[in-house]
Amino acid sequence: MNNIIVSTPVIDRIGKLFGEHGLAKKTVVMFDRTTKELFGEQILSSMESQGFTLQELVVPARETSKSFRTAFSLYGEMIEANVDRGWNLLAVGGGVVGDLGGFIAASYYRGIPVIQLPTTLLAMTDSSIGGKVAINHPLGKNLIGFFHMPKLVLIDPAYLKTLPEREIYGGMAEVVKYGFIADREFFTYLDEHFDRIVAIEEPYATTAIRKSAMIKADVVEKDFREESGLRATLNFGHTFAHGFEKLADYRYIRHGEAVSLGMACALYLSRTLGTITEDELAEGLGLLGRFRFPKGLVKKRFLEQGTEDIIQSMHSDKKKVDSQLRFVILDGIGRAKLLRDALPNDVVARSIEDARAWAATTFTC
Structure with a gap:
């Protein structure tokens, strides 16, 4: 599949890759607190230098972030920032951010494009690929979700050095x-x-x-x-x-x-x-x-x-x-x-x- 890119440093090519795949440069960037601390400044500054308009979202780095409560709060931040169907969402992190970001992208305005930028080995090789996105319920994990294929999966093995x-x-x-x-x-x-x-x-x-x-x-x-x-x-x-x-x-x-x-x-x-x-x-x-x-x-x-x-x-x-x-x-x-x-x-x-x-x-x- 030509939408899976394995490259270092992949973020330096993100503007070109978005253009090649028909993606707008209006992007909601979702981090968890750990990935924001480790990679946020580098990723955001690189994207800004490549002409992106950005809206940042940050969630706690834990499984409980995959919830209706968190999603509802993030919808509000996006609405207040005037994010519309012309935007896309870049999920930066492991499986929690990938699942939650994909769930929000699949449901916001009945669906906006999602791009996965996994930073863990598990996400790079599994959860970021395939389009299954979900949140949890107290009675079970990943019970509520969608099939929403990523437009791009951007894999940079260099991120694993921090794990x-x-x-x-x-x-x-x-x-x-x-x-x-x-x-x-x-x-x-x-x-x-x-x-x-x-x-x-x-x-x-x-x-x-x-x-x-x-x-x-x-x-x-x-x-x-x-x-x-x-x-x-x-x-x-x-x-x-x-x-x-x-x-x-x-x-x-x-x-x-x-x-x-x-x-x-x-x-x-x-x-x-x-x-x-x-x-x-x-x-x-x-x-x-x-x-x-x-x-x-x-x-x-x-x-x-x-x-x-x-x-x-x-x-x-x-x-x-x-x-x-x-x-x-x-x-x-x-x-x-x-x-x-x-x-x-x-x-x-x-x-x-x-x-x-x-x-x-x-x-x-």
Whole structure:
């Protein structure tokens, strides 16, 4: 897709890129407080020097910003600034800003263009691509939203130099996911260069980001509204992960951390169902075992949770159909498929318990 640009420094080309994609230079720029502090002055001054008219929005850097209350307040700021349908919105930050900014762009004046400028590894490789934008409800995450494709996704790997290690590993969960579900050769590349990628060494980091972005864009293009089941394969490990996140009140475990553990569960589920071999299970767990977690997180947020509590929490997943959970399993490393039939709880429970036994011996808990 020619609307995904991977370049350093990408902000210096933003005026030219907007012109090439038919975008006006009247732009609402949304930051969270962290990205504003780190990058705001550079981004705003560069855009002003390129002839942009700007309206700035800043939200707290936390998941709770994805709410009706925050959106309603931001609508007011935009209305008072005379932002109309001739404007667009540039979302600068991680998944929270990308989701919230996309939600506001999709709904303001019945839809204005959104441009994503992700600053985290997870956002660069997953959440900024594909057009799913949403806010949360107290009963579940991302339950209220739209399909609203970005006109541009501007990816600058240099922004990752500011990220703490925890955020890098969180983003790597989505990167590794693409190797599992779509590209055996990419999985091997990640296994060989894992340490270089998490250290943001070049060209390894940019190669991993570009490949991840292109895999997701290709899947989205083929199944935009998740009708054929192809796009659903992007949720490998996520059904489990959403259960972990809900039990942690969406605060104490990061999305990528939950996905890492969820993929371990999904690997064991694939083995139980006979779609991967013992060797492939070991190979997949070997890569996941290189992730690092904050001290105590695996123990408190995974090992100490009751299996039935996890399964019950998983039922808050917005991707369930007719009250049945949907699982993505591997058909060998590099291929994935969506299970359309419900699974017995004891099969799901076994995959969780097997993954917990592995995690207990793999991570310093």
